[in-house]
Amino acid sequence: MIILYGLPISSYTAKLRLALHWRGIPFEEREPDGGYRSQAWRQKVPMGTIPAIEHEGFFLSESEAILEYLEEVFPQRRLLPEDAQQRARVRMLARLHDLHVEPRVRALFPLLRQSELRPQLPALLAALQDKLERLGEVVRPGPYLAGSAPSLADCGFALSLPLAQRLLEVLGQRLSLPPALAPWTEAMAKDASAQAALSPWRQATESWLQMASPSS
Ligand SMILES: N[C@@H](CCC(=O)N[C@@H](CS)C(=O)NCC(=O)O)C(=O)O
CATH class of the missing domain: 3.40.30.10 (Glutaredoxin)
Structure with a gap:
């Protein structure tokens, strides 16, 4: 276990x-x-x-x-494809998430509590949008980020993208995801395993956002 x-x-x-x-x-x-x-x-x-x-x-x-x-x-329902090139692409997407996208989402956290940092918001949002545009050029949603089934490439983005959307909403901004990610967003919303797995995180995040939300 x-x-x-x-x-x-x-x-x-x-x-x-x-x-x-x-x-x-x-x-x-x-x-x-x-x-x-x-x-x-x-x-x-x-x-x-x-x-x-x-x-x-x-x-x-x-x-x-x-x-x-x-x-x-564990052999069952692997999240890395059999094919070496497909596997490498999945790992590349996971690296893009950890190195380029997630740090831009994390950079928004201090703005929630520290209003004096909020003038940085347009630049931080533009940097995140830029990374997502580039991501849109790399993914081939089918509808998951690396094909018709979930892979390791989806795991990080499944958290960071909704988190970025909620953080920006609370900060009075809107994140636009590139059109290439639309099928993925739809598939994730319908994916029962994903919804069950993310539910405790969503609840905790909403409670945290309520406490940390800017009052002005
Ligand atoms: N590279 C790490 C990152 C994990 C990470 O940053 N976790 C956060 C919580 S989601 C954390 O522990 N941050 C350290 C801290 O806040 O002191 C991983 O992939 O496991």
């Missing part, structure tokens, strides 16, 4: 929960030892991040490394 250490509010925890749901791998979810950012947790994960997993006594952090481990250890 996989133990998934994380928290409902954590997008990266939700990314793993989504992969586990899609793959039908049984797991149990627990909060990090000693609480998030505790010394006890840092002894296990020196960078202090969540999520992490434990499997048969093996402990591992970093979501992409975990997803790759799960691919190797």
Whole structure:
């Protein structure tokens, strides 16, 4: 049995929960030892991040490394294609997410609480929009980002894109996704596993947004 250490509010925890749901791998979810950012947790994960997993006594952090481990250890409903070139494309899309898109979404967080930073919003939004336009040129939704079935490429975007939309909505702006992503958005909304996996994250995110929303 996989133990998934994380928290409902954590997008990266939700990314793993989504992969586990899609793959039908049984797991149990627990909060990090000693609480998030505790010394006890840092002894296990020196960078202090969540999520992490434990499997048969093996402990591992970093979501992409975990997803790759799960691919190797569990055969059912893999999220990496058989074909080497397709597999490489999936990994490229996952890297684009982690290196180019997610950091632009994360950069919006401080603006929620610190009104003095809000003049940065147009530039931050433009940088994110630019990355998404470029993403639109790379993906070939079918309707998932790398083909007709979910893959590792979908896991990060499934969190970051709705999060960006909600954050910007709360900040009084609108994110326009490139038309190439429309079939993907529709498929994700209809995907029962995805909706079940993301539900705890959505609820926690909405509660957090209510607390953190700018009053002006
Ligand atoms: N590269 C890490 C990123 C994980 C990450 O950033 N997690 C957030 C929560 S969603 C976190 O733990 N941030 C550290 C902090 O806020 O101190 C991964 O893929 O697992």
